[in-house]
Each structure stands twice: as C-alpha cells, then as structure tokens.
Amino acid sequence: MRTAREESKKAAECLRIALRDYNLKFGTVLNDPDMAPFRASPEFKELQEEALRGGEDIGSGFRRDLKLISEVQAPFRGVRRFFYVAFIAAAGISTFFTIPRLIF
Numbered sequence: 001m002r003t004a005r006e007e008s009k010k011a012a013e014c015l016r017i018a019l020r021d022y023n024l025k026f027g028t029v030l031n032d033p034d035m036a037p038f039r040a041s042p043e044f045k046e047l048q049e050e051a052l053r054g055g056e057d058i059g060s061g062f063r064r065d066l067k068l069i070s071e072v073q074a075p076f077r078g079v080r081r082f083f084y085v086a087f088i089a090a091a092g093i094s095t096f097f098t099i100p101r102l103i104f
Contacts, residue, residue: 004041012043026066 018024029035038044071077 008038008041008043011038011041012047015047027069030069 015024015029019026030039
C-alpha cells in the first residue's frame, strides 16, 4: 500500500511530464478541485518553486501560466509601476527647483 507522500511524489512527476510534454496548462492544476489535496502537499510547493526558478523539466508553458495568473491578480502592474515612477520623478524634480526659490 502506498503512502500519501509516495502518491504526492508520483503525482508531481506525472505533472512535470504533462506540463513539459503534453502542454498541460498550469491553470488547470490550480483550478481543478480534484487537485486540491495535492496543492496542499510539499511536492506541489517544490513544483511551484522549480517553475519560478525557470525549471526546464516542466516546460515554458508553466512560466507563461504563472505570468498570466499574476496579471489576473494584479492587472496592469507594469503600467502602474511606470506611472508611479514617473510621478515620483516629476515630484522630485519639482521639489528640486521649488525649494531653492522658496529659500532665496
């Protein structure tokens, strides 16, 4: 009889193969209710960390799916960061020219 740990290891290996060779979308793993027990396992956490490091064993589709998920969670993050930096730079330049005028 297999233990839960052995089953999780086998599931992680099967998922690596499916992600790499059969273009399984990682969103499917994240949203499938049948995968909920596996998502709570340490093996799933290892699979996620491997993907974040750019693991070649799991294919490029995995990283693309992670980017899409982060975009859904925080839409236009890059655009917002650009505007934050631009506004901070504009405020800094304005302060740089205004302070000396107030002093002199």
